[in-house]
Amino acid sequence: MLNIFNRESITSAKALVIISVVLGHILEAILMSDGEHKILNGLYQSIYLVHMPFYFLLSGWLFKGAQPTVKYFVKKIKHLLIPYFTWLIIFNSKAIAGFFANLIQGNLAGEKALFYKNHFLTQLYGGMEVHGFEMILWFPMCLFFTQQLANFIMVKVNKNLIILVVVLAYILAFVNQYVFPEFHLPLALNIVCGALPLFFIGFFIKKYSLKSYQVWILVVLCLLTSVIFFVGNFPLTYHMRSAQYGMPVISAFAALGGFYIVLFVGNYISQNKRTFKVLQYVGKSSMTIMYLHALILIELYALNINNIYLLLIIGVLIPTLIHLIMARVNWLSKLFLGENKLPHN
Incomplete structure (x- = not known):
């Protein structure tokens, strides 16, 4: 079973998942204007069941175990936080230029000063407070804090209590979902409660290796859940940005089944050299595509331009080309790509 976790299959799987992220947002726009597309809605819900949980499961699977907290913190600052703040500055370049232009001209007062203050505070708050093309900014920060908390737990918490801590986080995630749905913390910190269990599931399935029949049960559960999505709207899917984690236990297991499905497909694709040669660029560019x-x-x-296929191709291709260009320039690589390395944990 572990052969599906080789470097090539993981790279292919990451390509498939980031393509599904782009497709999911295209479908979301269509469904917001016309929600009567049952097939598109089923596909959309199936994508959301798997794509974001996949990243946290994979991050846990790649996690090497307890590491010195300061060293791990600095390592992840380079890989995640520096690119995050670099992209944040780029996304706000117009507002930053306007702020300094008004400051130099002495026009920064009253409502204008209040506008810039609220704007920049909102950008720093992140999470659910940013929208539009910045909506994905919740993910890198949530991933960073999930990794840091997981490592801290591995270092500081007694091994016998780790499962208890993870279960508590999972319970808090659903308290957020069902009892306090409007509660959101800065930088998507509340979503860490929903992401942390996925991270540890990924870590433990690597450490203890599920048996083949257990994997196939999860795969079937994921496929059955997807069929349900095509029949009607059921609250089983993940919408992690808004702290929606589907149905307790069932959705997590279905997402884990989807994780294996993606890896199976990725492993199959990686064996075709021509296909893999193309997809590896997309897989390695996944964070740039995400941004x-x-x-x-x-x-x-x-x-x-509203054609689904054209939107998908351009939405994936342009960021991939930008990534490949930046990867060739050392300082751009460090600022935007986290030193141009695949994420290691």
């Missing part, structure tokens, strides 16, 4: 695809889609919509 840029929504901005590109919005610009395409402004040009009245």
Whole structure:
């Protein structure tokens, strides 16, 4: 079973998942304007069941175990926080330029000063407070804090109590979902409660290796859940940005089944050299695609481009090309790509 976790299959799987992220946002825009597309809705819900949980499961699977907290913190600052704040500055370059222009001209007072203050505070708050092409900014920060908390738990918490801590986090995630649905913390910190169990599931399935029949049970559960989505709207899918984690236990297991499905497909694709040669660029560019695809889609919509296939191709292709260009320039690689390395844990 572990052969599906080789480097090539993981790279292919990451390509498939980031493509599904772009497709999910394209479908979301269609369904917001016309929610009567039952097939598209089923596909949309199936995508959301798997794509974001996949990243946290994979991050846990790649996690090497307890590491010195300061060293691990600095390592992840380079890989996640520096690119995050670099992209944040780029996304706010117009507002930053306007702020300094008004400051130099002495026009920064009253409502204008209040506007810039609220704008920059909102950007720093992140999470659910940012929208549009910045909506994906919740993910890198949530991933960073999930990794840090997981490592801290592994270092500081007694091994016999780790499962108890993870279960408590999972319970808190559903308290957030069902009891306090409007509760959101800065930088998507509340979502860490929903992401942490996925991270540890990924870690433990690597450490203890599920048996083949157990994996196939999870795969069947995921497929059955997807069939349900095509029949009607059922609250089983993940919408992690808004702290929606589906149905307790069932959705987590279905997402885990989807994780294996993606890896199976990724492993199959990686064996075809021509296909893998193309997809590996997409897989390695996944974080750049994550940051840029929504901005590109919005610009395409402004040009009245609404064809799903064209939106998907351009939404994936342009960020991939940008990633490949930045990867060739050392300082761009460090600022935007986290030193141009695949995420290691």
